[in-house]
Amino acid sequence: MERQKTLVLVGPTAVGKTELSIRLAEELQAEIISADSMQVYRGMDIGTAKPTLAERQRVPHHLLDVVDPDESFNVADYVALAAEVLARLRADRTTPLLTGGTGLYIDALLDGFLFPDAPADPSIRQELEEQGAKDPASLYAQLQEVDPVSAARLHPHDLRRIIRALEVYRRTGEAISALQQKREQQQSPYDPLYIGLTRDRQELYARINLRVDLMLEQGLVEEVADLLAQYPQQPTALQALGYKEIASYLRGELSLEEAVELLKRDTRRYAKRQLSWFTRNKRIHWFNRTNGDDQELFQTILELWESFLLERQ
Structure with missing residues (x-):
């Protein structure tokens, strides 16, 4: 079209x-x-x-x-x-x-560059934020496991983006970096x-x-x-x-x-x-x-x- x-x-x-x-x-x-x-x-x-x-x-x-x-x-x-x-x-x-x-x-x-199939989920967001308040390093470790590409791009203290990346992964089952690559390939x-x-x-x-x-x-x-x-x-x-x-x-x-x-x-x-x-x-x-x-x-x-x-x- x-x-x-x-x-x-x-x-x-x-x-x-x-x-x-x-x-x-x-x-x-x-x-x-x-x-x-x-x-x-x-x-x-x-x-x-x-x-x-x-x-x-x-x-x-x-x-x-x-x-x-x-x-x-x-x-x-x-x-x-x-x-x-x-x-x-x-x-x-x-x-x-x-x-x-x-x-x-x-x-x-x-x-x-957005992911409309992965809207913000308040319950997931709250859970991740609570975990981040107690043990922020554990969130970065999780991201390294499920999305090493994003983890390499983000500073370990950038909690807001780390939480968003983990939230997208939990909602879609796909790494946010993979979704970004798909978006870039779509006109x-x-x-x-x-x-x-x-x-x-x-x-x-x-x-x-x-x-x-x-x-x-x-x-x-x-x-x-x-x-x-x-x-x-x-x-x-x-x-x-x-x-x-x-x-x-x-x-x-x-x-x-x-x-x-x-x-x-x-x-x-x-x-x-x-x-x-x-x-x-x-x-x-x-x-x-x-x-x-x-x-x-x-x-x-x-x-x-x-x-x-x-x-x-």
Whole structure:
């Protein structure tokens, strides 16, 4: 079967992906698939810079507001849901536009390194974690027995990955390294054109600071307070960037000024990590938007997409 051509728009937070993605989707009659690990949560709108209702009315958006903050959601869940959306768009002959800043989700979906037949198993995970707390060396020894290839790759103290490898083995009866090799031999069903957006560091950091200020004006403190009241157990989702800092303020651990400065700093660091992740992907066509012409960039991306489609005919 012909691989599904997919336009992919990536970049760090606050670089300007949302408006450009909507303009491109309008022009191409495409539908947007979000690749953001926090925008899947309902009620977490301001702190995740989720597209507004007005923006969503301009073009169809997928994988926003998928689960409640106290529900578990991981990269395997994302890949399964995104694959369903892509299959529907393929059947409708509609162009998919995948956009977001969660590189892990994008890579997992498009390069297929996940193991959907081996979802996380809480009981196995708990058993392994308890064993790891008592005797971490025994877990590494187990991995050396059942999957020496993975054991050779991992540091004996990398408990998280050791546990995941053992969990996959118990669920499937196969070593995670063998499953990885199978995946690498399978061709991805998707044929992506990657567009990356960046800005000069000082401009990007200034935009991040302004965005945080805007979030506060839009009611971020009230949003976090409502979520804490609704979910007093404070699920993992509320440890996300933008929420944990404001929650610390609401608990009296920080002043509002301290929480805001911490949020700005943490967001700048997050943007740096995003760029580090994306720059490893040599297929991305990068565009620096500092001092750039937005209309010229828009036209250039459209031309790249047209050329991409012609090359694949």
